[in-house]
Amino acid sequence: MVLDGFEGLGSGRRSLGRSSAPSLPPPGRESTAWILARINECCFELGLDSDQNVRRLVALCGTLMGAIDVTYDRLRDGHLRPAYRWTEATGSQAVTDRVGPAGTGPASAPPPATNGDAGAGAMNGLQVLPVEGGTRVTMGVRYGGVRWGVLRVELDRVLVVGDIDRRILEFVAAAIGIEEQREHSDVARRQTEERSRLVFESIRDGLGIVDPAENIVFANQAYADILGYTREEIVAKNLRELLAPGELDKVLAETAKRREGQASVYELAMRRKDGEIRQIRVSAVPWRDPAGTFIGTIGAIVDITEEKRIEAERRDATARLRRAVEKTIQAITTMAELRDPYTAGHQRRVARLAAAIARHLGLDDEKVQGIYLAGVIHDIGKVAVPAEILSKPGRLEKAEFHLIQAHCTTGYDILKEIEFPWPIAQIVLQHHERLDGSGYPGGLRGPDILPEARIIAVADVVEAMASHRPYRPALGVQAALAEIRQNVGRLYDPEAAEICARLFEREGFTFD
Numbered sequence: 461m462v463l464d465g466f467e468g469l470g471s472g473r474r475s476l477g478r479s480s481a482p483s484l485p486p487p488g489r490e491s492t493a494w495i496l497a498r499i500n501e502c503c504f505e506l507g508l509d510s511d512q513n514v515r516r517l518v519a520l521c522g523t524l525m526g527a528i529d530v531t532y533d534r535l536r537d538g539h540l541r542p543a544y545r546w547t548e549a550t551g552s553q554a555v556t557d558r559v560g561p562a563g564t565g566p567a568s569a570p571p572p573a574t575n576g577d578a579g580a581g582a583m584n585g586l587q588v589l590p591v592e593g594g595t596r597v598t599m600g601v602r603y604g605g606v607r608w609g610v611l612r613v614e615l616d617r618v619l620v621v622g623d624i625d626r627r628i629l630e631f632v633a634a635a636i637g638i639e640e641q642r643e644h645s646d647v648a649r650r651q652t653e654e655r656s657r658l659v660f661e662s663i664r665d666g667l668g669i670v671d672p673a674e675n676i677v678f679a680n681q682a683y684a685d686i687l688g689y690t691r692e693e694i695v696a697k698n699l700r701e702l703l704a705p706g707e708l709d710k711v712l713a714e715t716a717k718r719r720e721g722q723a724s725v726y727e728l729a730m731r732r733k734d735g736e737i738r739q740i741r742v743s744a745v746p747w748r749d750p751a752g753t754f755i756g757t758i759g760a761i762v763d764i765t766e767e768k769r770i771e772a773e774r775r776d777a778t779a780r781l782r783r784a785v786e787k788t789i790q791a792i793t794t795m796a797e798l799r800d801p802y803t804a805g806h807q808r809r810v811a812r813l814a815a816a817i818a819r820h821l822g823l824d825d826e827k828v829q830g831i832y833l834a835g836v837i838h839d840i841g842k843v844a845v846p847a848e849i850l851s852k853p854g855r856l857e858k859a860e861f862h863l864i865q866a867h868c869t870t871g872y873d874i875l876k877e878i879e880f881p882w883p884i885a886q887i888v889l890q891h892h893e894r895l896d897g898s899g900y901p902g903g904l905r906g907p908d909i910l911p912e913a914r915i916i917a918v919a920d921v922v923e924a925m926a927s928h929r930p931y932r933p934a935l936g937v938q939a940a941l942a943e944i945r946q947n948v949g950r951l952y953d954p955e956a957a958e959i960c961a962r963l964f965e966r967e968g969f970t971f972d
């Protein structure tokens with residue numbers, strides 16, 4: 461402890477043994493330097509503990525002045541309350557709790573006169589009052605522009621306050637004021653630290669700090685709880701000990717990012733104390749000292765094991781639902797094909813080719829799946845066409861042809877109420893539309909036709925021409941591709957047509 465304002469008194473800075481009491485005045489006690497040295501010893505020996513320092517200063521005052529009783533009354537909330545008392549017989553002791561409730565700082569206005577002669581007047585400086593059998597001296601304790609309290613000294617003799625007594629009182633009062641101010645700022649600092657601690661402890665996320673070598677240097681309770689350790693156990697660990705097998709490289713890569721100043725959120729499998737592997741989401745930010753040097757990572761961790769389990773279950777449920785939709789569509793197709801053996805297999809072959817085109821076009825799996833299923837069911841509307849028309853070997857009458865053309869709208873009507881994850885009903889409705897508007901039933905043009913429907917249109921024409929039909933023998937794949945090439949861009953989507961030709965000619969695609 462260095463008493464601000466008293467620097468330069470080298471003799472006062474030497475340490476006394478812990479048991480040593482302030483020395484009794486030797487010859488030359490009138491020396492200001494000697495008094496200050498004793499004051500400095502009081503504070504120096506006990507270091508930064510302001511409580512102890514004030515207690516010692518009260519005792520020193522009594523000893524130096526040859527008093528029988530010295531009391532230090534502290535000013536709190538405008539009232540003087542006894543804080544420390546020293547008597548010749550009992551030594552010094554604390555009278556009340558050292559620190560009041562939060563927010564009760566010292567007042568800067570004089571307090572009401574609640575303590576007899578140690579009232580408003582006493583706050584302002586030195587007062588000497590003759591009392592029965594002796595003298596009472598009071599001295600206001602002020603420092604840093606703040607009134608901290610009153611020092612009250614009882615003597616069993618009549619005191620004529622001389623220069624030395626005045627100096628002792630002034631210096632002791634100043635030293636107490638310094639300690640009070642230091643304690644007050646410590647209290648404010650401790651309150652800030654306590655607030656920070658409460659914030660750390662009250663949040664549900666685990667908060668931990670690891671140094672650059674992945675040693676855990678701080679962990680809040682939630683952090684320890686997530687990993688099944690006590691806080692004492694967890695701060696003795698290195699993060700590497702807590703990782704599930706195979707996770708070290710990820711952590712090292714993340715630490716490297718932190719060194720570059722990057723924050724990130726990532727998932728990590730960690731091993732609890734009981735051996736259980738948990739999925740953890742880590743939000744990590746670099747921790748730097750005031751000079752900007754990387755000194756570790758501050759990480760918030762959340763156990764997402766349950767979240768991941770629910771997510772996986774949801775994925776499974778969705779996949780099961782998809783499979784059910786697929787099986788249902790195939791069941792409908794099988795049923796329809798029972799009464800229309802000539803086109804049996806047509807839809808499945810179209811579906812396979814359309815899906816292959818879609819995949820080669822770079823569409824995602826989700827879209828490819830939708831196109832496949834739309835292909836499987838695209839002619840479902842033919843259930844409304846009399847079987848004898850479907851299987852009629854010769855040329856169709858105009859009315860018969862119109863009945864067959866209606867299969868697009870019929871198929872749409874059958875499917876439109878079903879909430880597929882894909883626009884299946886629309887694709888079925890549009891699979892006979894052509895780019896130049898010459899198709900049916902809507903006469904839609906180019907971009908108004910769904911891409912999925914344009915793909916199925918190409919696959920449908922190729923499969924139909926390549927295969928046997930009731931009214932004609934199979935024309936073959938080459939003839940089908942020639943038809944597509946001849947009308948590419950006019951009737952058929954150029955990209956789908958090109959991919960389709962490539963599949964047969966270069967990728968070895970077959971309908972078998």
Ligand SMILES: [Fe+2]
Nearest residue numbers: 838839891920
């Ligand atoms: Fe069709």
